[in-house]
Amino acid sequence: MKTINNPGRTVLFWSCALFVVLMMPWTASAQTLVHRYSFSDTDNGSGNIGATIADSVGGTDWDGILPAGGDLIDLPGQLLLTASSSQYVQLPVGVLSNYTAVTIDCWATFGTLPGACFLYGFGGTNSAGAGIDYIFCQPKDGRIAITGANPGYTGEQGTGGAGDFSGQTLHVTSVYNPAAGYIELYTNGVLVSRNNAVTTQMSAVTNQINYIARSLYASDSYMDVALNEFRIWNGALDPLQVASCDLAGPDTVSLTGVTVDSIQLQVPFFQLVQGGSESATVSATSPQFASPIGITSLCSYTSGDTNILTVNSNGVISAVGQGSATIVAQYASLTSTQTITVVQPVSVLAHRYSFTAD
Numbered sequence: 001m002k003t004i005n006n007p008g009r010t011v012l013f014w015s016c017a018l019f020v021v022l023m024m025p026w027t028a029s030a031q032t033l034v035h036r037y038s039f040s041d042t043d044n045g046s047g048n049i050g051a052t053i054a055d056s057v058g059g060t061d062w063d064g065i066l067p068a069g070g071d072l073i074d075l076p077g078q079l080l081l082t083a084s085s086s087q088y089v090q091l092p093v094g095v096l097s098n099y100t101a102v103t104i105d106c107w108a109t110f111g112t113l114p115g116a117c118f119l120y121g122f123g124g125t126n127s128a129g130a131g132i133d134y135i136f137c138q139p140k141d142g143r144i145a146i147t148g149a150n151p152g153y154t155g156e157q158g159t160g161g162a163g164d165f166s167g168q169t170l171h172v173t174s175v176y177n178p179a180a181g182y183i184e185l186y187t188n189g190v191l192v193s194r195n196n197a198v199t200t201q202m203s204a205v206t207n208q209i210n211y212i213a214r215s216l217y218a219s220d221s222y223m224d225v226a227l228n229e230f231r232i233w234n235g236a237l238d239p240l241q242v243a244s245c246d247l248a249g250p251d252t253v254s255l256t257g258v259t260v261d262s263i264q265l266q267v268p269f270f271q272l273v274q275g276g277s278e279s280a281t282v283s284a285t286s287p288q289f290a291s292p293i294g295i296t297s298l299c300s301y302t303s304g305d306t307n308i309l310t311v312n313s314n315g316v317i318s319a320v321g322q323g324s325a326t327i328v329a330q331y332a333s334l335t336s337t338q339t340i341t342v343v344q345p346v347s348v349l350a351h352r353y354s355f356t357a358d
Helices: 002-018 239-248
Strands: 032-037 051-053 064-066 071-073 078-081 089-091 102-110 120-125 131-138 143-146 169-177 182-187 190-195 209-212 225-234 262-266 271-273 277-279 281-285 300-303 309-311 316-319 323-331 334-343
Touching: 102 131, 131 169, 143 169, 143 182, 169 239, 182 239, 262 323, 262 334, 271 316, 281 323, 300 309, 309 323, 316 334
Parallel strands: 271 334
Antiparallel strands: 032 225, 051 064, 064 089, 071 078, 078 225, 089 209, 102 169, 102 225, 120 131, 120 209, 131 143, 169 182, 182 190, 262 281, 277 316, 300 323, 309 316, 323 334
């Protein structure tokens, strides 16, 4: 098992490096790392049943345990959990505290995944064995969700599936920011799915039962997984911070990066009908990043003529008058501009009276 997973850790680090984006410097953020599990604990000599999984940031009050054991491998730190032995990590009650936004950051190598399993689940389980009031990641489908329902599946607000994680070594980042109306899923620093219509707040998540590699549904399966790092952030990491974590890898904590060399504002249509609207997007590029990274939420927007076009802080453009006007996106000192033309609505015959004799 050591031979199989040691190369996996090396592959993970360099695959992360391929996806890093260089960043403009930013001011100190409100995002705070509150729990960090690096799995560098010492084998207790008894199959690790009940062994402690140390929280190097939150302290001993937030240490996890291995109720069914697990294989601790010094790489310098990895935890191997197997489905056949029903192995998982149990974290303390209240590990999410009263946070209004949370980011879950995990580096893992997945085995062949069963149809129903959780990479993590923070919430509760009712008397019938169904999960309730939780956040979770389902790695078989590559999706995340939040719910305040009982049973939980009846009220899940989730992302679209990003594909099966089976057999892959991935950096999985889940951002829950329902106060701002969204949740996001990233793999290897790249956004793969987002839900912009989230209304269930973090206050609905009970986090009375908190698992890594175990479902909150009693009938679901366990999973084969090797964990290198598991972090919980108080706050929503932005796209550049996620990329920075990906660059640093599982053994180093960093939200800082270097220069973005350009940004590109994109719009679906360069001509709008008066009264219509569309959503702009902005991508950042860097010589060290394989593809553009979306930074729409990090930019500010202005209209060259608010009598023709208006634009809000989310990049939603509204056509209020006729003519052409520019929309400018700005990130730090970088800008990108698009020109949009607004045309008159097409006239439609609504009523016709011909006054013909019977």
